[in-house]
Amino acid sequence: MGFCVDDYARAAAPVRWDDIDLTVFRDRPLSPGTLRVLRYMCDVESHTVCYLRDLLVTPSHADPEVTTFLTMWNYEEYWHGEVLADVLSAHGVPTGSAHVREVRLRQGWRDKLAPIKQSVIANLVGDDFVATHMSWGAVNEWLTHAGYTRLMRIENHPTLTELLSRIAAQETRHIAFYATQARERLGRSSRAQRLTRFALARAWQPVGANVMPRAEVRHLVGHLMSGTDGDKAADRVDSKIDTLPGLSGLHLVRRRTESLLRA
Ligand SMILES: [Fe+2]
Ligand SMILES: [Fe+2]
Known part of the structure; x- marks a missing residue:
């Protein structure tokens, strides 16, 4: 495979x-x-x-290459949250443990049952679930990278651009792992392709949409993914998804963002 997870693990850093x-x-x-x-x-x-919690109850936990990546991925994403919290704090926006706890508690019962539901579905699917997990991860990291890039361009603030460029550079490594894994796993199983296509078409939403209030999701999409440049950014992510085996022509990002803005 074109991604060395041991090298990534050694290089992962805040x-x-x-x-x-x-x-x-x-x-x-x-x-x-x-x-x-x-x-x-x-x-x-x-x-x-919390996403990691729901993934470790699936067949993905049995693959040491995947769990090594997830360990370091979680570590790097943690620090992304801390950087952004400092930017918010510099503007007087409340952050810190009390806020993070409140976000988790407001998820309610659906969130408490999520690991059980995920474990049952994923283990019934079996090994092909890992292909779906990797494809889902690739889509989310592509969209996250596109989101940070759009925000830099829209705001055009040198300090924000420097911070987000550093975060986006790490998202690029996450993309490389997920996309490499997805391409390889989908490529060797037509069942994995069918399952993944079905799952994405049916259940995928922009990153964070199942955690954040609907008004915030709509604001995010309207701010980053609307207008000519926003549409182009969404289409660019969709064309990357098209390159994964069995996933061409889904137009996931464009369709979901448009339906969110219409709602
Ligand atoms: Fe991140
Ligand atoms: Fe990431």
């Missing part, structure tokens, strides 16, 4: 931001629309460990 002066936001603060998007992104990055 994104660096101690050399960046966040007090510049006092003189040149971010726009309210961008801060609201950052609140969403921060909450979702900080939720990664």
Whole structure:
């Protein structure tokens, strides 16, 4: 495979931001629309460990290459949440443990039952589930990377651009793992292709949509994925999904974002 998970594990590290002066936001603060998007992104990055909980009850836990990646992925995503929390904090937006806990508790019973439901479905599917997990991960990381890139362009704030570029560079490594795994696993199983296509078409939503309130999802999509440039960004992600075996022509991102904005 074209991705060496041992090299990735050795290189994984917290994104660096101690050399960046966040007090510049006092003189040149971010726009309210961008801060609201950052609140969403921060909450979702900080939720990664909860996604990991739901993935470790599936057949993915048996593959050591996958679990090595997930261990380091979770570590890097944790720090993405911390960087964004510091940016929010520099604008006087409340962050910290109390807020993270509140996001988790507001998920309610559906969230409490999620690991049970996921375990039953995924273990009934068996090994092909791992292909679906890897494909889902690739889609989400492609979209996350596209989201950060759009936010940099829209806001055009040098400090935000520097921070988000560093985060996006790590998302690129996550993309490489998920896409490599997805391509390989889908390529060797037509059943995995059918299951993954079905699952994505039926249940996929933009990253964080099942965790964040609907109004926040709509704001995120409207801010980042609407208008000519937003449509182009959505189409670019869709064309990447098209390259995975058995997943061409889904138009997932464009369709979901359009239906969210219509709703
Ligand atoms: Fe991240
Ligand atoms: Fe990521």
